[in-house]
Amino acid sequence: MRRLNRICHYYGVELQFICCSATIANPLELAEKLTGMPMELIDNDGSPKGTKHFILWNPPYIDEEKSYRRSPTTEAQYLMAKLIERHIQTITFTRARVIAELIYRYVRDLLKEKAPELVDSIRAYRGGYLPAERREIEKLLFSGQLLGVTSTTALELGIDVGALDACLIVGFPGTIASLWQQSGRAGRKSEDSLTVFIAYNDPVEQYLMRHPEYLFGQSPENAVIDPGNVYVLAEHLRCAAHELPLSEEDADIFGELTLPLLDVLCEHGDLTQIGDKWYWASTAYPASESDLRVISNDTYTIMDISRGNLVLGSVDAVNGFAMVYPEAIYMHEAETYLVRDLDLEQKIAYVEPIDADYYTQPWFEETIFITEQKKAKEWNGSQVYLGEVRVTRKTVGFVRMRFYTMENLGSERLDLPEQNLETIALWVIPPEELLDRLKYEKSGKPYEGLEGVKNVLASVLPHYAMADRQSIRGKVQQLDNEQIAIFLYDAYPGGLGFANKGYELLEKIIEHAQKIISECECADGCPSCVRQTDAMMWGGIDPDKESAAFILEEMIVM
Numbered sequence: 001m002r003r004l005n006r007i008c009h010y011y012g013v014e015l016q017f018i019c020c021s022a023t024i025a026n027p028l029e030l031a032e033k034l035t036g037m038p039m040e041l042i043d044n045d046g047s048p049k050g051t052k053h054f055i056l057w058n059p060p061y062i063d064e065e066k067s068y069r070r071s072p073t074t075e076a077q078y079l080m081a082k083l084i085e086r087h088i089q090t091i092t093f094t095r096a097r098v099i100a101e102l103i104y105r106y107v108r109d110l111l112k113e114k115a116p117e118l119v120d121s122i123r124a125y126r127g128g129y130l131p132a133e134r135r136e137i138e139k140l141l142f143s144g145q146l147l148g149v150t151s152t153t154a155l156e157l158g159i160d161v162g163a164l165d166a167c168l169i170v171g172f173p174g175t176i177a178s179l180w181q182q183s184g185r186a187g188r189k190s191e192d193s194l195t196v197f198i199a200y201n202d203p204v205e206q207y208l209m210r211h212p213e214y215l216f217g218q219s220p221e222n223a224v225i226d227p228g229n230v231y232v233l234a235e236h237l238r239c240a241a242h243e244l245p246l247s248e249e250d251a252d253i254f255g256e257l258t259l260p261l262l263d264v265l266c267e268h269g270d271l272t273q274i275g276d277k278w279y280w281a282s283t284a285y286p287a288s289e290s291d292l293r294v295i296s297n298d299t300y301t302i303m304d305i306s307r308g309n310l311v312l313g314s315v316d317a318v319n320g321f322a323m324v325y326p327e328a329i330y331m332h333e334a335e336t337y338l339v340r341d342l343d344l345e346q347k348i349a350y351v352e353p354i355d356a357d358y359y360t361q362p363w364f365e366e367t368i369f370i371t372e373q374k375k376a377k378e379w380n381g382s383q384v385y386l387g388e389v390r391v392t393r394k395t396v397g398f399v400r401m402r403f404y405t406m407e408n409l410g411s412e413r414l415d416l417p418e419q420n421l422e423t424i425a426l427w428v429i430p431p432e433e434l435l436d437r438l439k440y441e442k443s444g445k446p447y448e449g450l451e452g453v454k455n456v457l458a459s460v461l462p463h464y465a466m467a468d469r470q471s472i473r474g475k476v477q478q479l480d481n482e483q484i485a486i487f488l489y490d491a492y493p494g495g496l497g498f499a500n501k502g503y504e505l506l507e508k509i510i511e512h513a514q515k516i517i518s519e520c521e522c523a524d525g526c527p528s529c530v531r532q533t534d535a536m537m538w539g540g541i542d543p544d545k546e547s548a549a550f551i552l553e554e555m556i557v558m
């Protein structure tokens, strides 16, 4: 928007912006930040609406003592198949690409038995599909030719597929705003619609099942944008220079980082400075290289060797070695492909169709290096920091899991290069004295306790920072001075402001985490309190609930 404004201004046109949002708490503030212009808020909605049925669906216990519940994907696949059988147009949202593919596959299997004529009336949809394939699915949905789609949040925003009858939300999408956005996909004009929110057995979601008033009573969260993210800004400056030569005055539009970044772009050969102006100096078309949703421009192309290296799709490197690595099973529209070879130079994953009855999940190893400490504060004796970090993550192996039964079919080691992520983290160092008391007076386990605290914090923070669960990761790590710190970091290059929010709101987040652990009725930790993790870590520590509860309580009262 800043770029559009700049071009229009140059040609003597002043634009008027009309911004619409159904689901955030701070529309005025966000719109002003996005456009850099004063705005007026209109916030009453007089459009006709049918009744919206909203169901909170908590999968039943398999083992009540251990607090194990049936998988939300199992619930989703039965619900979706039932709805499709009744010709009710349904969209199923999942948080992960693999889950969208899995549910798609399972629903097709169910339909083959019950209503074989409807098998081809559903599709899967996610980022990483080719644009043409995505446009085709959107069109079929819009025209009503498709009865159902399983999708990641790729379909949540900005894409018009018309209104459907029912929406299944598999797992809390991280924010109340996203939840309403997804739910808003169901409901045509004045007709009734159905939304079913199916919970995972994780801390925040079980909390929401116990406290539905939190969903319905609260106003949605504040949207966070960080127009100063260096990576995003650099991409915009490249595009802006291509549109019109840049000058020093443009720092008023793009902020204080503009001039230093222009130097970097000159060094890189993208721009040249002539007089007091900066010109685009490359033959490439910068806008086609930047994707506003995915900041990392490190992308792997996926090619099918059985069909003359036909391009199937792509995956960005933040997800790269999580989805494609040698011998991984890559899923695309319910087909399973085996990754035969990974060309690290050309960034190509060569795959081949294979009739596999399993899928694969990677194991990671991870180290965090603090590159620059930016802020520090003390809270009840705990040290809290915010700063720049480098996270090196390595995919060190994978495990094969059988479809449906999730039976472990064995794991293998891998030797892949590490991937670096320069990002923003917050880290908390609880008082040493507290951990000593835990160890010597309570015979507790400090490391295992901190691991549990980290897991709960990493699932609570997205809620406060308006991020999805995958955008924030955590790690417990010993520092050079032997103190043990809990790190929470943004899973995007340059950070998107989530850790900053966590630093600001730490007190609230820790209190919320403490409430989750103390309310959980399990005996010794379950996925809805301390056992929730975003990824499998090689040699990971088994979290201890009692120690985690002690640490959080003491941190609050100290």
Ligand SMILES: [Zn+2]
Pocket (backbone or CB within 6 Å): 067, 520, 521, 522, 523, 525, 526, 527, 528, 529, 530
């Ligand atoms: Zn529990």
